[in-house]
Amino acid sequence: MKLRECLEFCTLEELREIARLRGLRGYSTLNKGELIEFIAQNIARKDATIEVLEEISRSMKFLLNIVATSEGYEIPYFELKEKFKKKYSDTTFYNALNSLKSLGLIYEYLEDDESFVTIPVEIAKFIKPAVKEIEKEVVEEKITSLQDVLNYASLEDLRDLLEEAELKKSGNKKQLIER
Numbered sequence: 001m002k003l004r005e006c007l008e009f010c011t012l013e014e015l016r017e018i019a020r021l022r023g024l025r026g027y028s029t030l031n032k033g034e035l036i037e038f039i040a041q042n043i044a045r046k047d048a049t050i051e052v053l054e055e056i057s058r059s060m061k062f063l064l065n066i067v068a069t070s071e072g073y074e075i076p077y078f079e080l081k082e083k084f085k086k087k088y089s090d091t092t093f094y095n096a097l098n099s100l101k102s103l104g105l106i107y108e109y110l111e112d113d114e115s116f117v118t119i120p121v122e123i124a125k126f127i128k129p130a131v132k133e134i135e136k137e138v139v140e141e142k143i144t145s146l147q148d149v150l151n152y153a154s155l156e157d158l159r160d161l162l163e164e165a166e167l168k169k170s171g172n173k174k175q176l177i178e179r
Contacts, residue, residue, distance in 0.1 A: 003123065044120070064127055073119040
């Protein structure tokens with residue numbers, strides 16, 4: 001979906017909130033149509049998108065990742081919520097969703113009585129590379145977590161794991177962890 005179409009779904013107050021949070025100036029006297037054009041011209045830039053992505057929380061990046069990797073950069077609301085809840089709470093979902101909407105990065109719309117969440121194509125093209133970084137961070141986080149688990153495991157547990165994997169089970173704890 002195009003950015004201007006997404007902005008059409010917003011109320012005048014929501015548009016003003018997007019402009020305010022994005023640090024735009026000179027929008028207070030604009031009517032809805034003019035404000036849509038003003039916002040579209042100012043937030044559909046790579047530098048503006050990257051600047052916002054650098055400031056948002058990990059949970060907001062996770063939510064963006066889910067939407068950005070969905071077909072057509074859109075996903076049914078309840079599917080998004082379920083995927084998000086695998087890692088975060090309901091409260092965090094609502095906070096992340098509302099914050100991203102206020103920043104103009106994602107939008108909600110209704111189609112055939114079903115709610116969808118989308119990222120406008122003009123913004124998605126800048127988000128996709130940043131999303132790859134998020135995925136890399138998640139993998140690195142998992143590796144770190146596994147390393148932490150191994151560090152806290154007893155020698156006996158480590159030897160049992162190595163035995164199951166049919167690997168050499170002698171040596172000190174550091175050597176066992178490295179295997």
